[in-house]
Amino acid sequence: MFSKEDNEILCRVGPGTPMGKTFRSMWMPFMLPEELPAPDCPPVRVRLLGEDLVAFRDSEGRIGLLDRYCPHRRVDLFFGRNEECGLRCVYHGWKFDVTGKIVDMPAEPENTQMKEDTRIKSYPVIEWGGVIWAYMGDQATMPAKPPEMEWGLVPAEARFITKRLQRTNYAQGVEGGIDSSHVGILHSHLDPEHPELPFRQRQISPNLAIPYLASDTAPRFFIRPTNYGMAIGARRNASDEEYYWRVTQYLAPFYTMIAPLREGRAFMGHAWTPIDDHNCWVFTMTWNSDRPLDADELDHGAVHSEVTDDGTYRPLLSSENDYGLDRVRQKLYSSTGIEGIGMQDTAIQESMGAIVDRSVENLGSGDAAIAGFRRSILKLAKERESSARLEIADNPQWFRVRSTAAILPHGTDFLEGTAAYTKVD
Amino acid sequence: MFSKEDNEILCRVGPGTPMGKTFRSMWMPFMLPEELPAPDCPPVRVRLLGEDLVAFRDSEGRIGLLDRYCPHRRVDLFFGRNEECGLRCVYHGWKFDVTGKIVDMPAEPENTQMKEDTRIKSYPVIEWGGVIWAYMGDQATMPAKPPEMEWGLVPAEARFITKRLQRTNYAQGVEGGIDSSHVGILHSHLDPEHPELPFRQRQISPNLAIPYLASDTAPRFFIRPTNYGMAIGARRNASDEEYYWRVTQYLAPFYTMIAPLREGRAFMGHAWTPIDDHNCWVFTMTWNSDRPLDADELDHGAVHSEVTDDGTYRPLLSSENDYGLDRVRQKLYSSTGIEGIGMQDTAIQESMGAIVDRSVENLGSGDAAIAGFRRSILKLAKERESSARLEIADNPQWFRVRSTAAILPHGTDFLEGTAAYTKVD
Amino acid sequence: MFSKEDNEILCRVGPGTPMGKTFRSMWMPFMLPEELPAPDCPPVRVRLLGEDLVAFRDSEGRIGLLDRYCPHRRVDLFFGRNEECGLRCVYHGWKFDVTGKIVDMPAEPENTQMKEDTRIKSYPVIEWGGVIWAYMGDQATMPAKPPEMEWGLVPAEARFITKRLQRTNYAQGVEGGIDSSHVGILHSHLDPEHPELPFRQRQISPNLAIPYLASDTAPRFFIRPTNYGMAIGARRNASDEEYYWRVTQYLAPFYTMIAPLREGRAFMGHAWTPIDDHNCWVFTMTWNSDRPLDADELDHGAVHSEVTDDGTYRPLLSSENDYGLDRVRQKLYSSTGIEGIGMQDTAIQESMGAIVDRSVENLGSGDAAIAGFRRSILKLAKERESSARLEIADNPQWFRVRSTAAILPHGTDFLEGTAAYTKVD
Known part of the structure; x- marks a missing residue:
């Protein structure tokens, strides 16, 4: 018989759960390339392992996978503009590149230190084998490649x-x-x-x-x-x-x-x-x-x-x-x-x-x-x-x-x- | 004034509640015969006293009232096939008669002991007086008849x-x-x-x-x-x-x-x-x-x-x-x-x-x-x-x-x- | 940084909460006059500071704001009849005026003391400045006027x-x-x-x-x-x-x-x-x-x-x-x-x-x-x-x-x- 406790371990995938940590140690397929068909195409809502994220393909064709919510005031970045190598929140214009770096803060003074100090959660993404893969674990232990299916x-x-x-x-x-x-x-x-x-x-x-x-x-x-x-x-x-x-x-x-x-x-x-x-x-x-x-x-x-x-x-x-x-x-x-x-x-x-x-x-x-x-x-x-x-x-x-x-x-x-x-x- | 505690006793009907046990001591009308119009007609979802069940009329016209979920892998038996004196789960083919006995297990060896040892929850059903009645209590204390309304x-x-x-x-x-x-x-x-x-x-x-x-x-x-x-x-x-x-x-x-x-x-x-x-x-x-x-x-x-x-x-x-x-x-x-x-x-x-x-x-x-x-x-x-x-x-x-x-x-x-x-x- | 605790205080507005008590100390706009266009027009469901209420304009043009639920058997007064200077519950006919006084109880003996002893929750309402205002606090501390916007x-x-x-x-x-x-x-x-x-x-x-x-x-x-x-x-x-x-x-x-x-x-x-x-x-x-x-x-x-x-x-x-x-x-x-x-x-x-x-x-x-x-x-x-x-x-x-x-x-x-x-x- 399979215990209720084991069933919990088997099925829960959120951050900090045993299975959640296991899945976060590996590359996982989560999107089809057709969902991000071209540079600067519309961003796409993603939910993965219980986390709300947003994916976008930037002007250079790179894919970003960011926290769904802007770190400034928590606006949903799905409503963002995908433009000139970054996703811009439309509320106050904060703009993020595919690595999660903030590249613009128009409503703040030009040289504000906030721009360097604030980051958005972002995950590495690979496009390989007909699917798009994400790695949601620690950068230090990131596997070199997805599984060679x-x-x-x-x-x-x-x-x-x-x-x-x-x-x-x-x-x-x-x-x-x-x-x-x-x-x-x-x-x-x-x-x-x-x-x-x-x-x-x-x-x-x-x-x-x-x-x-x-x-x-x-x-x-x-x-x-x-x-x-x-x-x-x-x-x-x-x-x-x-x-x-x-x-x-x-x-x-x-x-x-x-x-x-x-x-x-x-x-x-x-x-x-x-x-x-x-x-x-x-x-x-x-x-x-x-x-x-x-x-x-x-x-x-x-x-x-x-x-x-x-x-x-x-x-x-x-x-x-x-x-x-x-x-x-x-x-x-x-x-x-x-x-x-x-x-x-x-x-x-x-x-x-x-x-x-x-x-x-x-x-x-x-x-x-x-x-x-x-x-x-x-x-x-x-x-x-x-x-x-x-x-x-x-x-x-x-x-x-x-x-x-x-x-x-x-x-x-x-x-x-x-x-x-x-x-x- | 009616207390909140009495209101709880009055209204809760699930297994183990005082009122749930009271209702489970009597025959209760729960379906119209028109819902199970003919032998081998489609099974019908039933919810009664907070329990999820499925009703079917077998090839001989008898009515079965079973647990909604197959005891094997918990598939909803509403999707089952009603055929040859039993309701068959379509996932692995386990088949139940109106009394809850398992009569077929096609994916198991012919003479498996599991067939005898496993049962599905089932309740006795009577068709009388223009309605279908169920008795959901202990077999030992089952009243002989529904109330003579x-x-x-x-x-x-x-x-x-x-x-x-x-x-x-x-x-x-x-x-x-x-x-x-x-x-x-x-x-x-x-x-x-x-x-x-x-x-x-x-x-x-x-x-x-x-x-x-x-x-x-x-x-x-x-x-x-x-x-x-x-x-x-x-x-x-x-x-x-x-x-x-x-x-x-x-x-x-x-x-x-x-x-x-x-x-x-x-x-x-x-x-x-x-x-x-x-x-x-x-x-x-x-x-x-x-x-x-x-x-x-x-x-x-x-x-x-x-x-x-x-x-x-x-x-x-x-x-x-x-x-x-x-x-x-x-x-x-x-x-x-x-x-x-x-x-x-x-x-x-x-x-x-x-x-x-x-x-x-x-x-x-x-x-x-x-x-x-x-x-x-x-x-x-x-x-x-x-x-x-x-x-x-x-x-x-x-x-x-x-x-x-x-x-x-x-x-x-x-x-x-x-x-x-x-x-x- | 704004603490989670302060966020709770800021956002909760129900009865007894700090902010709920604050709002209940002031007149608040909650309806447009067009919602209650004429004497004896249909009553309107109102929800305000987490309370379910019903508003109606009586035969004299006065506005009442009452508990949504009849104090007798808790029927929704939205279904009530707005007639002859009062809102009448259609279940047993209890009738309330704009101040919350019970003016009729047809299924009770003519001179029942219940009519005097029972009240429905009601809030004062003012029509001023193009909106309808409610005061949901203690009668004793009611401000004389809404803010002079x-x-x-x-x-x-x-x-x-x-x-x-x-x-x-x-x-x-x-x-x-x-x-x-x-x-x-x-x-x-x-x-x-x-x-x-x-x-x-x-x-x-x-x-x-x-x-x-x-x-x-x-x-x-x-x-x-x-x-x-x-x-x-x-x-x-x-x-x-x-x-x-x-x-x-x-x-x-x-x-x-x-x-x-x-x-x-x-x-x-x-x-x-x-x-x-x-x-x-x-x-x-x-x-x-x-x-x-x-x-x-x-x-x-x-x-x-x-x-x-x-x-x-x-x-x-x-x-x-x-x-x-x-x-x-x-x-x-x-x-x-x-x-x-x-x-x-x-x-x-x-x-x-x-x-x-x-x-x-x-x-x-x-x-x-x-x-x-x-x-x-x-x-x-x-x-x-x-x-x-x-x-x-x-x-x-x-x-x-x-x-x-x-x-x-x-x-x-x-x-x-x-x-x-x-x-x-």
Whole structure:
């Protein structure tokens, strides 16, 4: 059983919390470059780890991430003017550059010492791999690079990244991302020709190409702690001498990966970046390690991004409209009656409440990855308690892994047997 | 004066509260059969005594009332599939029958012991008398039957029951239901021909057939504790030797009754079922003890049910639009300028706030029934504190009473004088 | 630095708070006469210093300001009938006159003593100077008159008063009203012909008639405590021997004044009346001390009043729509991209949150008036702590001042040099 105390540690991400300090030791993706499309474009409100911030791209194309509120009189800098290499508060004209230095104070005497003595909180930002990353920790312990996720290493035309708001704690997202035992149920289609048959005989596996997924809905899970987090092996029977293995990863602190359903097709993965204790950004990465994405792969990636186009990245469907739940569709065509894999996941994860009470769950053998993730990240938080820097933050190359599926003879260790496929060079 | 402490006891209905335990000792109406119209129809969200639940009707027509959240990972079972004699959570497919037994766990090994060991909270449900009843207490002390209210005993064609949401504590509703001194004021019409006359000369009694109601707006109230709760006698002068008596009832814990305005017409009554501390369902029962309801009686019953048709039973008018208050109508035609007796009651009761502070009221002689109700239900809560079962819960036949009106000679006890009319055989 | 403790004292206005007691020692404007246009017109909900009240104008034209809730059963008297010299609760018909006396109790016996013994909370109201004033303190210490503000003394055709809701504490409003160092920045227009020039070279002063405002954006501020509150002198260089002075006032507890930009034009001022800790009414007064307002002056006054016409006085623009912020306009035409001086002020003041944390500000020399206001009003609250009445409340003639601008030789005291212009006879 997971205690209420551990649940608090797992879910709270504000300044000073154990998990908040852990996340502040690493670079985190938080925006898409499209949100700051050009020099001097409008500033954007950002909320990250429970802090209210504002992002802007200056005249030279550099990105600044500042406290949302002007240090003078606490006016919201979202209303500021982005001009000539700085963001200017419109109340009394204080102006800040991307590093947080004050470069103008028009209502004060020309050579006031205040200009040197006052600063605004600002965080370093990197644009890399199709996303914008922030580091919110001490300058002294800043890691040199973001984690070398494969989707960041491939050329731009080989990846597609979307973003959407989820109204839950990040951990509920991560747990959904690594929970492969729900795939055959939550995301299953139903044979519409035979509504009279029992549910389990009507289920159509999300991918017909892999017969093992349908024939064995209760795979055995094997969890292996790794330097980047955890590898998950899902074992299904393939033949009398062989198993069908699907190997996926959890990468600290909030990345997940899914193996492609067919060889040569795009990989998918997610980052579940905490906005605050009750909300997270779901970044969905679709990438091909060998070639540019084709139309099919782009289409498939896009199902995770049906969001409003007002810059808020809110899904068009939400709890207010029961995620478009259609009871006739649920009777005839799909488990949920909700359209789209992303929306099905969000509906379920949000329906638990923003922070689910893990102390009253009943985990089974199908939930081994869930339990493993919790152990893994609590261990990382403990490491952070005793050390100002995290080893994983200083070893971005540890993240050079990918998911895979393989048929292996009985007796073969799944990590060893798939090592050649899961390693990113 | 009613103390703040007693007000808390009166109004809090959650698990473990004195009143919550009292209500959990009795069957309570909470749904209309129309909400679960057919086997395997969509499940319905229920909130009752502050608990979040889900109701469904299984393939055999039985009704289940379960915890809203799946015991596995706490997913909202409203999103579940109602199929083949059970409600299935769409996340990992756990399936529950109407008794709360788990009948399937597809992502776990076939013969897992978890299936036997895990249960979901479930409550017994009865469909009787035109409503669906729940019992939320200990199985050991479950009363054999719901209270034998006359509206439950008559044939279906002789009753008409509606439901609407009221955004107040149940006790405000009960107090409105037994407060006959407001009828001649809140619900009065005004003579539109003479706007220049004083208000009290312009008032037209809700029913012209009873001259005593208009001629005597300040009746004397007599309160008589009974085994079912309380009988209320409202005495008005009829002649030099006679009184006109209206006898109505409060039946524990939250039923009220109104006498018909003319003999042979339909009776009316309400149940004020607590959703939680701040909301209640108003069930309005219209019934005729002798014959099927006629069109007029059905029409009259329907004024209490102008609600949205999205299954939420919210009134079309609410505090957001001041209940459709029309100041011109108020000037010329009615006390309130609000249309409909039900909406007038709701407007007034909601305007006090969800839980009115009874410690700052000033009760008068016209409020004797209000004070009597409070004494009665607090006494019941005290009985429940010292006993696991309530005598009233085990005596459903005590509820076989109805309201009446009668002209009695001075000196006649009102309960004795009307006993023949108020008894339901 | 301003402590969190002082910020609490400054901002809390409920019953029993130091500032709440201070405000309750003075007459306060809270409504426009247009809100109660005629005898027996509909009652109006009022919230003032955190108290829920209802105002009505009786058949004789007198105004009553009563507790929102009926002392009988706590029904909202907004739903009451305003009739025959009293407001009648529609539940049981209790009726109150403008002094709070109960004049009818129809459901009680004719000569009940309750009618004499029960009262409703009521506050004295005065209609004067184009607004309606309330006094919410002890009857014994009621000041004889409201403050003799010049806008109250001039004939009706020489003044124009608007009202709008602002979702901040009153103190944020007052601080905006006396903060003249923001005028040249927040409210500045930009030269659209030269978008390539730096911001400060593109700024066009709000009024071209005063070259000193544009040539000197960092005036020196001189603060002078006065009997009415505080005089503020803003000094700019005019010539080698002269200064250009603008003299404005803060008048306790929440009035501000602005000097006209040209001689002979209308004066402007504000009252920032606290609705509660988180909201205030912004009254904007435009008046001419010599003659009726002309069309231009009326137009200029009206920019502060673009509000909904449903009686709520909410601005059409608000935080929900970012106050109509237009980033293209902000790039080309104005500092803010928000239309209208009033809306620019509200946007900025609301963006700080309802109660800004003054303990984390960084005040500069341009903020001398802000600091002076805080000292002034905290001093007043201290006076009130040690005395049941305030000297200022009993000296309404102290408020006979107005703002002005003047060119004075070096060495002349600004208050002495402008005394002839700032005095209202």
